[in-house]
Amino acid sequence: MIIQSVQVAILDLPTIRPHQLAMHTITEQAVVVARVRDTEGREGWSEIATIGGASYGESTPEAIKANIDTYITPHVIGQDPIRFGKIMHDISIHVRGNLHAKALVESAIVDLAARQRNIPAYELFGGKIHDGLPVAWTLASGDTGKDIEEAKEYLHQKRHNIFKLKIGKGDPMKNVEHVLEIQKAVGDRARLTVDVNQAWDEDTANQCIPILQDGGISMIEQPLPGWNHEGMARLADRYRVPILADEGATSIQEIFHIAKHRAGNSIALKIGKTGGLTAVKQAAGIAEAAGLGLYGGTMIESDLGTAMTVQLYSTMPPMKFGTELFGPLLFKDSITTNRVEFRDFNVIVPDGPGFGVEVDHEKVEHYSREKGVLA
Numbered sequence: 001m002i003i004q005s006v007q008v009a010i011l012d013l014p015t016i017r018p019h020q021l022a023m024h025t026i027t028e029q030a031v032v033v034a035r036v037r038d039t040e041g042r043e044g045w046s047e048i049a050t051i052g053g054a055s056y057g058e059s060t061p062e063a064i065k066a067n068i069d070t071y072i073t074p075h076v077i078g079q080d081p082i083r084f085g086k087i088m089h090d091i092s093i094h095v096r097g098n099l100h101a102k103a104l105v106e107s108a109i110v111d112l113a114a115r116q117r118n119i120p121a122y123e124l125f126g127g128k129i130h131d132g133l134p135v136a137w138t139l140a141s142g143d144t145g146k147d148i149e150e151a152k153e154y155l156h157q158k159r160h161n162i163f164k165l166k167i168g169k170g171d172p173m174k175n176v177e178h179v180l181e182i183q184k185a186v187g188d189r190a191r192l193t194v195d196v197n198q199a200w201d202e203d204t205a206n207q208c209i210p211i212l213q214d215g216g217i218s219m220i221e222q223p224l225p226g227w228n229h230e231g232m233a234r235l236a237d238r239y240r241v242p243i244l245a246d247e248g249a250t251s252i253q254e255i256f257h258i259a260k261h262r263a264g265n266s267i268a269l270k271i272g273k274t275g276g277l278t279a280v281k282q283a284a285g286i287a288e289a290a291g292l293g294l295y296g297g298t299m300i301e302s303d304l305g306t307a308m309t310v311q312l313y314s315t316m317p318p319m320k321f322g323t324e325l326f327g328p329l330l331f332k333d334s335i336t337t338n339r340v341e342f343r344d345f346n347v348i349v350p351d352g353p354g355f356g357v358e359v360d361h362e363k364v365e366h367y368s369r370e371k372g373v374l375a
């Protein structure tokens with residue numbers, strides 16, 4: 001039952017429409033997939049995404065793969081998956097940083113440990129509290145009219161009633177007008193948030209936030225660069241509308257720093273940036289103890305990475321701002337044979353063994369950048 005192999009591949013998954021962020025427009029999302037196999041041939045799978053090569057953050061898909069293959073895998077081979085705490089501790093002694101890579105490896109090991117016992121992976125994290133989680137959709141087509149159409153359609157389908165608007169690209173005041181137009185179109189049928197993805201300086205934030213706040217926007221995500229904790233603290237102090245730290249809130253140490261200095265009054269959790277499933281639960285504990293609001297973030301993973309995240313978030317108390325685990329809905333295709341379900345404004349917690357989704361090996365091969373790695 002010990003781990004015999006670890007394999008990592010980069011997949012490029014086409015999206016149903018361009019997804020425009022401040023620093024990059026996604027038309028194909030690069031996700032990194034890992035497979036660990038035990039001596040009896042059982043498999044554990046995981047997926048982590050980054051956005052726009054090196055433009056969103058320091059971790060790139062290529063670096064994640066190279067650093068796992070070279071530096072992390074040797075500490076995993078021959079280990080018992082159920083001791084994932086020990087394996088991750090060993091890795092932490094030998095490999096600094098590399099949080100996305102560590103997250104990918106820990107998650108694949110957890111999937112395998114759960115499958116060896118024929119239980120959902122959430123059982124290894126205290127069991128689920130929820131069967132479904134509120135789920136936002138990101139309006140980021142780059143066109144106000146199309147965003148309004150999308151919002152109306154998904155409200156009608158009862159798929160989403162929380163919408164996050166990406167407003168970091170282009171003229172800030174035009175973006176504020178875009179937000180207010182969408183707010184007017186959906187009225188009180190939906191709650192709107194905005195994500196600036198670090199694009200403003202403090203002056204711009206002080207021009208735009210009061211208008212967004214008066215317009216009824218319910219949360220402002222990462223308006224300033226991730227390093228600017230002092231600026232984030234001033235904004236959080238000055239405005240009534242919640243200021244959410246995302247790119248600035250990575251490791252548990254960084255999240256502790258934000259909590260201590262109130263550099264934001266809420267935190268976006270993500271498995272990749274924080275270094276794994278266990279680390280996210282630790283991060284949530286720090287944030288909760290400091291009275292910060294939580295948001296269940298994503299880096300736009302497909303069904304596999306989303307199932308992992310939904311399962312983990314299901315073991316935590318309700319998050320003040322809900323989640324944005326819409327990833328599978330943005331892709332043209334799926335790399336799993338069963339899909340993560342969305343209904344009644346919720347994403348449903350998968351209940352099968354492991355993370356509850358079954359990998360489609362042919363699809364994985366089809367979308368792999370390098371053929372034959374996970375064949």
Ligand code: MUC
Pocket residue numbers: 138140195197246297298299300324
């Ligand atoms: C981010 O910065 O939050 C999450 C949802 C989305 O549309 O973009 C991502 C990244």
Ligand code: MG
Pocket residue numbers: 195197221222246247268
């Ligand atoms: Mg964000």
